[in-house]
Amino acid sequence: MRASRLAKLxxxxxxxxxxxxxxxxxxxxTKPKVSFVYVGPIGDHGWSYQHHQxxxxxxxxxxxxxxxxxxxxxxxxxxxxxxxxQLAASGSSIIFTTSFGFMNPTIKVAARYANxxxxxxxxxxxxxxxxxxxxxxxxxRHVIGLIAGKMTKTNTVGYIASFPIPExxxxxxxxxxxxxxxxxxxxxxxVWVSTWFDPGKETDAAKAxxxxxxxxxxxxxxxxxxxxxxxxxxxxxxxQASDMASFGPNAQLTSIVDNWRPYYIRRVKALLEGxxxxxxxxxxxxxxxxxxxxxSRKLPADVVKLAETARDGIAAGTLHPFTGxxxxxxxxxxLKEGEKASDKDLLSMNFYVAGIEGALxx
Amino acid sequence: MLRLEPxxxxxxxxxxxxxxxxxxxxxxxxxxxxxxxxxxxLPAMRLIFIEPLTSLRGVAELLVKGTPLIxxxxxxxxxxxxxxxxxxxxxxxxxxxxxxxxxALAFYPTTGWWLLPLMSLAGMAGGAAWAAIPALLRxxxxxxxxxxxxxxxxxxxxxxxxxxxxxxxxxxxxxxxxSRLFQxxxxxxxxxxxxxxxxxxxxxxxxxSWILLERHVLGFKIKVLGQAPRAARYGGFSEKGLIWxxxxxxxxxxxxxxxxxxxxxxxxxxxALPSGYGFTAIVVAFLGRLNPLGVLLAGLLxxxxxxxxxxxxxxxxxxxxxxAVFQGMLLFFLLxxxxxxxxxPRWIAQRSAAADPLARSEAPVGTMQRLPIP
Numbered sequence: 001m002r003a004s005r006l007a008k009l010x011x012x013x014x015x016x017x018x019x020x021x022x023x024x025x026x027x028x029x030t031k032p033k034v035s036f037v038y039v040g041p042i043g044d045h046g047w048s049y050q051h052h053q054x055x056x057x058x059x060x061x062x063x064x065x066x067x068x069x070x071x072x073x074x075x076x077x078x079x080x081x082x083x084x085x086q087l088a089a090s091g092s093s094i095i096f097t098t099s100f101g102f103m104n105p106t107i108k109v110a111a112r113y114a115n116x117x118x119x120x121x122x123x124x125x126x127x128x129x130x131x132x133x134x135x136x137x138x139x140x141r142h143v144i145g146l147i148a149g150k151m152t153k154t155n156t157v158g159y160i161a162s163f164p165i166p167e168x169x170x171x172x173x174x175x176x177x178x179x180x181x182x183x184x185x186x187x188x189x190x191v192w193v194s195t196w197f198d199p200g201k202e203t204d205a206a207k208a209x210x211x212x213x214x215x216x217x218x219x220x221x222x223x224x225x226x227x228x229x230x231x232x233x234x235x236x237x238x239x240q241a242s243d244m245a246s247f248g249p250n251a252q253l254t255s256i257v258d259n260w261r262p263y264y265i266r267r268v269k270a271l272l273e274g275x276x277x278x279x280x281x282x283x284x285x286x287x288x289x290x291x292x293x294x295x296s297r298k299l300p301a302d303v304v305k306l307a308e309t310a311r312d313g314i315a316a317g318t319l320h321p322f323t324g325x326x327x328x329x330x331x332x333x334x335l336k337e338g339e340k341a342s343d344k345d346l347l348s349m350n351f352y353v354a355g356i357e358g359a360l361x362x
Numbered sequence: 363m364l365r366l367e368p369x370x371x372x373x374x375x376x377x378x379x380x381x382x383x384x385x386x387x388x389x390x391x392x393x394x395x396x397x398x399x400x401x402x403x404l405p406a407m408r409l410i411f412i413e414p415l416t417s418l419r420g421v422a423e424l425l426v427k428g429t430p431l432i433x434x435x436x437x438x439x440x441x442x443x444x445x446x447x448x449x450x451x452x453x454x455x456x457x458x459x460x461x462x463x464x465x466a467l468a469f470y471p472t473t474g475w476w477l478l479p480l481m482s483l484a485g486m487a488g489g490a491a492w493a494a495i496p497a498l499l500r501x502x503x504x505x506x507x508x509x510x511x512x513x514x515x516x517x518x519x520x521x522x523x524x525x526x527x528x529x530x531x532x533x534x535x536x537x538x539x540x541s542r543l544f545q546x547x548x549x550x551x552x553x554x555x556x557x558x559x560x561x562x563x564x565x566x567x568x569x570x571s572w573i574l575l576e577r578h579v580l581g582f583k584i585k586v587l588g589q590a591p592r593a594a595r596y597g598g599f600s601e602k603g604l605i606w607x608x609x610x611x612x613x614x615x616x617x618x619x620x621x622x623x624x625x626x627x628x629x630x631x632x633x634a635l636p637s638g639y640g641f642t643a644i645v646v647a648f649l650g651r652l653n654p655l656g657v658l659l660a661g662l663l664x665x666x667x668x669x670x671x672x673x674x675x676x677x678x679x680x681x682x683x684x685x686a687v688f689q690g691m692l693l694f695f696l697l698x699x700x701x702x703x704x705x706x707p708r709w710i711a712q713r714s715a716a717a718d719p720l721a722r723s724e725a726p727v728g729t730m731q732r733l734p735i736p
Contacts, residue, residue, distance in 0.1 A: 071675055073682035077634035078627050082423055165538050350537040
């Protein structure tokens with residue numbers, strides 16, 4: 001009968017599929033598994049993309065010695081804990097959770113899986129099996145601030161900001177101080193979009209900033225939307241997290257490029273060798289975690305020289321982007337002449353420096 | 363050209379068959395989709411629909427994910443039965459969480475047996491209050507409640523976000539936009555998992571709404587209002603009163619769901635708390651045929667596709683859009699099947715709109731209005 005033959009076929013293929021799955025699962029059990037949780041899509045060409053590049057680097061470095069998997073587009077809400085828990089329950093040895101909003105879910109899951117290692121990017125809570133890591137993006141912001149101060153004709157820089165957390169605020173302050181140091185008339189216009197990745201909102205923000213007179217765009221969001229907009233408008237922009245030159249070949253002056261590969265390789269190597277320990281890592285230009293994309297050909301030689309001197313000074317430790325005297329926006333003193341900001345101050349920064357207009361969103 | 367003509371007597375059997383038909387078609391389309399993605403389709407299906415049910419952890423997560431969907435969809439089912447199109451459950455969810463969470467934070471660090479009930483009441487009241495805005499505008503000015511309630515979602519989400527960035531921010535949290543962790547949380551149903559008592563409340567809501575809709579005169583009035591508003595008026599039912607009731611109940615349910623999410627699995631207020639439950643619940647309500655028991659099953663099914671979608675994503679490196687595509691296909695096939703149950707496609711050689719007043723191109727709106735009545 002036709003029906004029973006069909007049923008047999010279906011059952012047969014289901015069994016075959018099941019066996020394939022079991023075989024696959026057994027195969028997966030034998031090696032340490034490295035898992036990643038991304039807040040955006042791996043194709044965002046920004047933040048998550050770079051973490052995914054880190055995963056690819058792990059594959060290239062360790063080859064058959066590890067298994068890898070990842071979950072993308074995980075919202076920083078109720079679903080995050082389940083995703084992390086599921087990775088831990090399904091045999092991951094180490095889980096990298098790569099956005100700030102994954103902090104409490106990571107800590108909660110880590111408490112349930114003492115044998116699994118966790119690494120949380122940009123957070124501040126550690127545990128015996130939870131390490132944290134971040135990059136000194138403000139060092140890159142100092143360099144692009146210098147370039148912006150030199151290259152703007154309207155003396156107005158447009159800044160697309162995400163959330164008023166210390167990381168973002170210190171980026172704005174760093175870029176502003178640097179721009180101000182080479183161009184006393186500089187003004188920063190800042191739009192807060194309350195998202196890490198939303199090309200529509202980012203484009204709207206870019207439009208609003210250009211309408212307010214900005215002729216150079218900076219962003220602390222993850223999509224290349226603003227870069228594309230700058231290209232259309234014929235103005236300049238700086239890429240974020242990845243080299244975005246392909247989206248704005250004429251617009252991009254440079255990009256702050258995150259390079260997580262060395263860190264990930266170091267940590268997974270420690271895991272394989274059994275020497276993994278919790279830690280709190282904050283690397284920057286010196287270690288290569290923060291780097292700058294190739295300079296645009298539109299940059300005059302003196303600006304390139306200025307930027308390279310600053311970059312090399314930061315790498316050598318002779319230049320700190322936050323060196324006094326610096327006052328807060330309300331006029332109260334923050335850093336004395338020659339004083340350098342402590343990491344603690346930077347990591348809890350919740351104020352604009354003097355000269356920036358507007359209020360931080362509260 | 364192809365025309366849709368209303369059927370005089372839509373089949374009642376088909377009305378209950380179409381959800382299963384839609385599920386079946388989704389499975390078939392899913393198999394084709396996975397094959398096109400070069401992933402083995404049957405193992406993928408197994409990962410999505412069966413794997414989560416094979417462990418206690420999976421079942422518990424199903425309850426966690428299903429609870430807000432069921433709670434919200436129950437309220438929406440009552441509302442939609444009355445022809446009151448509250449599309450803004452997502453916003454009511456956010457305000458419920460905000461109101462209930464604020465109560466917890468106001469008493470911080472004091473806690474006691476009374477705190478959770480108080481938070482729940484505040485959550486319900488918050489959601490209901492947010493739903494009262496479209497109710498007022500509809501009954502007072504005849505404003506379109508679909509637009510008003512939908513737009514208020516964005517207001518609510520931004521309000522939650524701005525308070526979490528400001529007044530409700532964790533003072534020890536280095537300025538990060540999150541509230542403190544609450545001093546209390548919902549009791550856990552199954553030890554070692556995240557399943558919480560909210561699911562039991564969801565079951566109670568299913569029971570109460572069944573009694574309301576099937577055994578109570580108020581439910582009868584709501585159904586008459588939805589099916590034949592003029593008959594309801596002739597019958598002397600207060601249309602405004604019923605609209606208010608529908609909004610307050612659906613808003614209250616969504617608000618409670620929001621509070622449960624904040625005080626349960628999340629444990630604090632975060633800007634990303636409203637992550638789409640209020641919209642997915644609309645799918646749940648329709649898939650469940652606006653019937654409380656149907657909503658319960660549909661809520662669990664959609665929760666299953668979400669969790670299974672994640673499982674498949676992790677195990678087979680499927681793109682995260684898979685889950686959304688699955689849920690979208692489910693709704694698409696359901697609505698498509700409904701159109702064909704209610705309308706007969708007919709090939710008409712010549713266009714003559716005036717000759718046949720029934721055959722004007724009103725099909726999509728018509729289906730929406732005709733849909734929710736068994």
